[in-house]
Amino acid sequence: MPKYADTSLYTCEENALWALLIKNQGKIFYTAKGLPFGYQIVGNEMFVDRKEKSITRSSVNASYRKAKTLMATFGRVAGPKELGTFGASYLFPVFLELSLIQA
Numbered sequence: 001m002p003k004y005a006d007t008s009l010y011t012c013e014e015n016a017l018w019a020l021l022i023k024n025q026g027k028i029f030y031t032a033k034g035l036p037f038g039y040q041i042v043g044n045e046m047f048v049d050r051k052e053k054s055i056t057r058s059s060v061n062a063s064y065r066k067a068k069t070l071m072a073t074f075g076r077v078a079g080p081k082e083l084g085t086f087g088a089s090y091l092f093p094v095f096l097e098l099s100l101i102q103a
Contacts, residue, residue: 010057017061018041018057025038025041026038026039027097029093030093031050031089031093032080032089037049045057046060051087060087060091063087063095066082070082070101077092077096079103080093
């Protein structure tokens with residue numbers, strides 16, 4: 001039987017973000033370099049079809065918190081490197097396409 005991470009400490013906003021990601025899995029997104037990719041959510045991991053390793057839910061939340069801070073401070077997120085987290089090159093275009101950030 002698989003074990004799942006304790007999600008009780010996630011905020012309502014973080015839970016809504018995860019639900020939004022689940023809703024949009026299978027959609028095609030494009031990296032900053034124009035490479036197409038999709039993703040699947042399995043448990044608390046995001047599996048990108050261009051990558052062997054998964055992006056954990058905690059990494060997604062960390063990227064989202066950083067993006068929110070940048071949006072509040074500068075009104076935009078200039079690129080994936082600004083997020084500074086594992087998987088940012090995939091999370092940035094997803095956040096952008098889902099209108100969670102502006103570039």
